[in-house]
Amino acid sequence: MDIKKIAVVGGGTMGNGIAHVFAMKGFEVYLTEMTEELFKKAFNTISGNLDRQIKKQVITEDEKNKILSNITKVISIQNIPSDVQLVIEAIYENKEAKLNIFKQLEKQLNPDCIFASNTSSISITELSSVCRPDKFIGMHFMNPVPVMKLVEIIRGYSTSDETYEIIKGLTQKLDKEPVEVFDYPGFISNRILMPMINEAIFALMEGVASKEAIDSVMKLGMAHPMGPLTLADFIGLDVCLAIMDVLYNGYNDSKYRPCPLLKKMVAANKLGRKTGEGFYKY
Ligand SMILES: NC(=O)c1ccc[n+]([C@@H]2O[C@H](COP(=O)([O-])OP(=O)(O)OC[C@H]3O[C@@H](n4cnc5c(N)ncnc54)[C@H](O)[C@@H]3O)[C@@H](O)[C@H]2O)c1
Numbered sequence: 001m002d003i004k005k006i007a008v009v010g011g012g013t014m015g016n017g018i019a020h021v022f023a024m025k026g027f028e029v030y031l032t033e034m035t036e037e038l039f040k041k042a043f044n045t046i047s048g049n050l051d052r053q054i055k056k057q058v059i060t061e062d063e064k065n066k067i068l069s070n071i072t073k074v075i076s077i078q079n080i081p082s083d084v085q086l087v088i089e090a091i092y093e094n095k096e097a098k099l100n101i102f103k104q105l106e107k108q109l110n111p112d113c114i115f116a117s118n119t120s121s122i123s124i125t126e127l128s129s130v131c132r133p134d135k136f137i138g139m140h141f142m143n144p145v146p147v148m149k150l151v152e153i154i155r156g157y158s159t160s161d162e163t164y165e166i167i168k169g170l171t172q173k174l175d176k177e178p179v180e181v182f183d184y185p186g187f188i189s190n191r192i193l194m195p196m197i198n199e200a201i202f203a204l205m206e207g208v209a210s211k212e213a214i215d216s217v218m219k220l221g222m223a224h225p226m227g228p229l230t231l232a233d234f235i236g237l238d239v240c241l242a243i244m245d246v247l248y249n250g251y252n253d254s255k256y257r258p259c260p261l262l263k264k265m266v267a268a269n270k271l272g273r274k275t276g277e278g279f280y281k282y
Pocket of ligand 1: 009010011013014015032033034038076077090091092093094101118119120121140141142143235
């Protein structure tokens with residue numbers, strides 16, 4: 001299948017980035033939000049990010065206008081055209097909400113349309129159970145989408161080889177690197193990243209070192225571009241906790257227990273950059 005027409009559901013941090021990269025490669029993108037205002041916000045973010053690419057001489061003003069013209073506004077998933085060939089869901093990380101989206105789209109979209117989720121941690125197999133399991137796959141883009149090369153491609157229990165090959169090829173067309181992963185809690189990225197961040201928080205809680213010292217060790221000693229506590233603030237502490245809960249419940253293994261300090265900070269609404277304070281103040 002030669003995919004040309006896609007829908008992206010959710011225009012937040014990830015969704016607007018996903019729409020951006022597909023539109024840049026000439027795909028017809030139906031970007032779907034819940035309200036006019038939210039769509040406008042997503043569209044303006046894409047426009048602003050394209051301006052940055054003009055400044056860096058990656059694209060021209062004319063190309064920017066062409067890219068934006070590839071994006072069509074859709075308010076409410078009921079209005080997604082039935083002949084899109086791929087739908088990528090990027091709404092907030094909540095299993096019930098995602099299942100409701102896929103149940104509705106199953107009724108509405110052509111039977112050959114491939115369904116993908118950008119979930120960070122929810123089981124692809126579980127999400128696929130309410131729609132078309134063989135045509136369902138995880139496309140886990142990284143933040144910020146226009147910059148990061150990796151797309152973790154997650155195969156659910158019933159994802160067909162054909163679906164996998166189509167999505168692998170499509171990812172390469174976006175100039176991104178697909179990496180094949182099977183459906184286990186946290187996939188690969190978050191199964192390795194989150195326990196590292198969680199351990200850094202345990203080290204802070206136990207007074208092994210200051211937050212600055214912990215971040216410096218990982219930055220200067222391991223050549224990480226940012227320390228784990230800075231990264232946790234960037235991702236959002238609520239998101240980190242939700243993913244640790246998925247690992248803990250998914251494997252029933254105490255090695256994934258979320259650090260009590262992480263839980264306390266989430267309870268105090270110190271979620272990182274998005275609330276102005278996490279391990280650091282912004
Ligand atoms: N933020 C990250 O760094 C990151 C990285 C990789 C994967 N993810 C995953 O990507 C997904 C999206 O995360 P995000 O950070 O972009 O969230 P976000 O909260 O920034 O954006 C979610 C968007 O979805 C919209 N939305 C919610 N319900 C909708 C509906 N029914 N129809 C249309 N739009 C709807 C919201 O209005 C919002 O704009 C999550 O599953 C998350 O786990 C996030």
